[in-house]
Amino acid sequence: MKIFDKNLRKLLLKYREIYLLEKTTLVLNWDLNVNLPSKATDARAEQISYLSELITEKWLDPEFKANFEKVVLKKEKLSELERGIVRNLERESKLYYKVPKEIITKKARLSTLAFMSWRQARLKNRFSFFLPNLVKLVELDRVIAEHLGYSLNPYDALLDLYEPGLTSGFLKKIFERLKEELTPIIIKITSKDKTREKFKIIDSKKIYPLKAQKKLSFFVLKKMGYDFASGRMDVSPHPFTTTLGRFDVRITNRYKKHDFRESLMGAMHEGGHALYNQGINKEYEYTPLDGGASLGIHESQSRFWENQIGRSEDFLRFMTPILQAFFPNQLSGVDNRDLFVLFNKVEPGFIRVEADEVTYNLHIALRFEIEDALINATLKPKGLPEVWRVKMKNYLGIVPENDNQGVLQDVHWSYGAFGYFPTYTLGNLYAALFYEVIRKELEVEDLVSRGEFTAILSWLRENIHKYGKFYWPDELVERVTGKSLDSNHFIDYIKTKYSKIYELSL
Numbered sequence: 072m073k074i075f076d077k078n079l080r081k082l083l084l085k086y087r088e089i090y091l092l093e094k095t096t097l098v099l100n101w102d103l104n105v106n107l108p109s110k111a112t113d114a115r116a117e118q119i120s121y122l123s124e125l126i127t128e129k130w131l132d133p134e135f136k137a138n139f140e141k142v143v144l145k146k147e148k149l150s151e152l153e154r155g156i157v158r159n160l161e162r163e164s165k166l167y168y169k170v171p172k173e174i175i176t177k178k179a180r181l182s183t184l185a186f187m188s189w190r191q192a193r194l195k196n197r198f199s200f201f202l203p204n205l206v207k208l209v210e211l212d213r214v215i216a217e218h219l220g221y222s223l224n225p226y227d228a229l230l231d232l233y234e235p236g237l238t239s240g241f242l243k244k245i246f247e248r249l250k251e252e253l254t255p256i257i258i259k260i261t262s263k264d265k266t267r268e269k270f271k272i273i274d275s276k277k278i279y280p281l282k283a284q285k286k287l288s289f290f291v292l293k294k295m296g297y298d299f300a301s302g303r304m305d306v307s308p309h310p311f312t313t314t315l316g317r318f319d320v321r322i323t324n325r326y327k328k329h330d331f332r333e334s335l336m337g338a339m340h341e342g343g344h345a346l347y348n349q350g351i352n353k354e355y356e357y358t359p360l361d362g363g364a365s366l367g368i369h370e371s372q373s374r375f376w377e378n379q380i381g382r383s384e385d386f387l388r389f390m391t392p393i394l395q396a397f398f399p400n401q402l403s404g405v406d407n408r409d410l411f412v413l414f415n416k417v418e419p420g421f422i423r424v425e426a427d428e429v430t431y432n433l434h435i436a437l438r439f440e441i442e443d444a445l446i447n448a449t450l451k452p453k454g455l456p457e458v459w460r461v462k463m464k465n466y467l468g469i470v471p472e473n474d475n476q477g478v479l480q481d482v483h484w485s486y487g488a489f490g491y492f493p494t495y496t497l498g499n500l501y502a503a504l505f506y507e508v509i510r511k512e513l514e515v516e517d518l519v520s521r522g523e524f525t526a527i528l529s530w531l532r533e534n535i536h537k538y539g540k541f542y543w544p545d546e547l548v549e550r551v552t553g554k555s556l557d558s559n560h561f562i563d564y565i566k567t568k569y570s571k572i573y574e575l576s577l
């Protein structure tokens with residue numbers, strides 16, 4: 072990578088230290104999620120907050136800052152690549168230059184403790200175990216929003232941390248449209264045919280051995296092109312992907328004894344995230360260009376593999392004999408049509424990560440509205456379980472019976488990530504946009520039905536992955552699709568796919 076500017080070269084040398092500390096923090100976090108003994112929590116919180124302190128000090132180092140300011144002043148004169156680096160440095164630095172150091176460190180410590188109290192609360196199935204830490208996290212994020220600054224809504228300051236320039240105003244319009252279009256589709260589908268399944272494929276009497284499920288995940292990940300020499304797969308309560316180094320992109324999964332779908336789709340989802348990071352230009356390692364363009368774009372890659380590929384008719388046709396080989400007794404007599412219907416069953420449920428494509432975004436709408444209200448202090452954390460029940464009833468017509476089925480199900484709030492959830496919906500919308508283009512350029516259906524994914528991965532690598540953070544998300548989408556983000560393409564995709572499955576005109 073050619074860096075001509077002397078100051079920027081110096082800056083990147085220092086940035087390398089920040090990068091290394093961040094990756095080390097991720098190792099500790101991976102271990103926290105996968106391995107940590109319960110009594111080690113406090114020590115881990117100390118270790119993580121100490122590293123966060125060191126990272127903050129690096130950013131605030133007077134020499135680093137002075138050099139950074141010099142580079143920013145001559146930004147216009149730099150090469151395109153150099154400008155891309157500076158733009159990302161400016162974005163990353165915002166938190167450190169606007170929010171006092173004590174607050175950043177406090178959040179690092181608090182979120183580790185809150186994560187463990189959330190785990191405890193989940194074990195007891197009681198929100199009250201998590202509430203005290205949640206109250207503190209909401210307060211802290213409100214303070215952070217004030218420091219970051221915003222024009223209309225403090226929540227916008229937090230949304231921008233996860234997706235550059237994202238606002239609650241834009242999201243309100245997106246979610247209104249999605250609610251308006253999706254609600255009648257859900258009603259039409261669920262009131263139609265409930266006895267479509269010929270066999271009880273998923274049933275509490277049927278066991279899908281965990282060992283076979285794990286092997287199946289390995290099989291599919293290899294097919295997709297995931298490099299196991301640069302990664303691994305472990306078990307965690309909430310599946311995730313983490314990039315500990317350019318050649319260390321790890322995923323986790325979880326397994327249900329009576330249902331093999333979640334671990335298979337989980338592997339494809341996290342595999343999609345991991346393929347992105349394994350495909351970024353190697354020269355970007357140790358620089359601010361390493362990583363996905365944004366969380367929304369990142370999620371588009373995971374959702375693309377999970378939904379546009381994994382839940383497609385062609386993929387499930389390809390997988391039918393393979394699934395039968397993995398689960399011969401459980402799936403005997405089942406055909407590809409049965410599996411296509413099974414993997415795309417539209418059914419309002421409590422759990423977001425298990426939701427089908429049609430109801431999924433309503434789970435996000437609920438979280439978006441709750442976060443907006445929490446950060447604006449129009450809703451107190453104490454009132455969360457009740458608001459959750461009311462909104463679930465309104466959007467999906469069901470009411471959770473306990474906290475694990477409701478407010479405690481997701482990990483995100485346990486580390487104070489308010490503003491993160493909406494990027495999931497953006498991911499769905501971006502994925503639909505990319506899918507339209509890729510289908511024009513490749514024979515996707517034919518490739519997928521033969522289990523041939525190399526060309527698809529190459530397309531993603533060439534058009535999206537290799538650029539890392541070189542482009543803003545909207546620039547990237549414009550380059551690849553010639554369009555900008557909206558909900559139309561997603562809605563069209565849903566209508567086409569589910570009209571076919573349910574034999575309805577949607």
Ligand code: MG
Binds near residue numbers: 370
């Ligand atoms: Mg994801």
